[in-house]
Amino acid sequence: MIGTIVHQLTRDMTPEDVKAAGMEGYFVDHTAGVYPQFASGTPWTAATMQVSGDTIADLTEDMAAEQKARKTYDNILRLSDDPDVNNAIRFLREREVVHFQRFGEGLRLTQERLNQKNIYAINPSFDRAEK
Secondary structure: OHHHHHHHHHOOOOHHHHHHOOOHHHHHHHOOOOOOEOOOOOEOOHHHOOOOOOHHHHHHHHHHHHHHHHHHHHHHHHHOOOHHHHHHHHHHHHHHHHHHHHHHHHHHHHHHOOOOOOOOOOOOOOOOOOO
């Protein structure tokens, strides 16, 4: 959705608009094509996705990612004055809040089902009780 918003906002820009926006470097590499990258200019890569195989670690990471996305949308809303963009961003921000809540429920349910004798939250599928 963000890529679509960026496309809609940039598809009719002129070379003068590109220069005024400070987007010459981006334009040289990508024209007006949507290239997934962070606001810092770092390209998105699958290496940014965190998966450990430990349910508790992964759910906690998922919750953190949702909070970071929500914060990003909050920051976009602080900078944007376009009502159409803001409506789409508000929808995406609300979706992040719901995702955070659902991951939190998953984490709570997982922790409730752990062996009550465990002091540390571990991955029971790998860490078996000693016999």
